Amino acid sequence: MATTETLVGKTTQEITEAVTQALEGAPAFRGRQVAQALYKRHARDVEQMTDLPRDLRARLAESVRLAPCTIRQRSEAPDGTVKYLLDLPDGEVVESVFLPYGDRVSVCISSQVGCPMACSFCATGTEGLARNLTAGEIVDQVLLMQAEHPNQRISHVVLMGMGEPLLNYPNVLKAVHLLNEECGISMRHITVSTVGVVPNILKLAEEDLQLTLAVSLHAPSDALRSELVPLNEKYPIARLMEACRAYTDKTKRRITFEYVLLSGVNDTEKEAHELGRLLQKAPLVSVNTIPYNTTDVSAPYKRPTPEATRRFREIVSSYGVTITQRQERGHRIAAACGQLKRSALKPGSAMRPLPMAASSAPARARKPSAAGVPTAA
Secondary structure, rough: OOOOEEOOOOOHHHHHHHHHHHOOOOHHHHHHHHHHHHHHHOOOHHHHHOOOHHHHHHHHHHHHHHHOOEEEEEEEEOOOOEEEEEEEOOEEEEEEEEEEEOOEEEEEOOEEEEEOOOOOOOOOHHHOEEEEEEEEHHHHHHHHHHHHOOOOOOOOEEEOOOHHHHHHHHHHHHHHHHHHOOOOOOHHHEEEEEEEOOHHHHHHHHOOOOEEEEEEEOOOOOHHHHHHHHHHHHHHOHHHHHHHHHHHHHHHHEEEEEEEEOOOOOOHHHHHHHHHHOOOOOOOEEEEEEEEOOOOOOOOOOOEEEEEEEEHHHHHHOOEEEEEEEEOOOOHHOOOOOOOOOOOOOOOOOOOOOOHOOOOOOOOOOOOOOOOOOOOO
């Protein structure tokens, strides 16, 4: 029988219904066993579901697909960071990153195949967008990496990989609920990033979830931000800040403003003072600085010096704004912030902008690598 549907991405109730339909005559508790195997024991094959009778396992394998992601390539850095290039059922690919720290294990996952935002310093944005990921494809990145690292429990999930999460709102929202309710990851340990899709920031505020919202700011003025983040033309800083205030008022949750430091572009004392003044009266905000990670984008950006980075933080902090620097991981395998990209393209895969971004983020033609050959970012 041809594969008809994928189980990962469904709730336990939905999996139970799918399994009892696929395995005619099987009791409902068999479906619940399958859900437990997928979400709690991280099974990747029906043969790992040994609490199911052998004949049911065989019928299940013929009837459904358990999970959508498979590993094409795995790259490990000396610091323990592991980058995965994952194949999807339609031949598209995404990248995900496993990030072990001393006090936690985090994963950075993707929400789209590519990205339509065209941020000038980001490798992902240079390739455009192929499609949104399904809720199952988002969640399965976490499940697959957990299965690969059974002795290191994943405690934190950040949706900061490929794509703009708030342009895939329904699937990201369902994935967040699945990660929390089915996989057992605390909502407070889930971070959703955005470059500033204002309508969906307001929509997310109404969900009143206890997740962390990270806003990619990168500049304190509209003129500079529009150069770095084209969506700023549609949703300028004043509108973005208004939406962020509405979010914190509703959720009482702190927003983190992400700020990639580009030498001589947005890391000068002038920008530091402007950023401090912009955020000094904003409640429940903090800034997370990220020195630029080298990519193969055409813009000639450079990494700031440690002294420039330190001085920038000192100035912003003088305005009473909490500011930190992200602990950097994965440089050697192009797994750091801004470096994720589609390392291998599906032949003939077409980029398309989504409606919200179309007026402000011009489409960029994607340059495919040699067929089937991953290229380093």
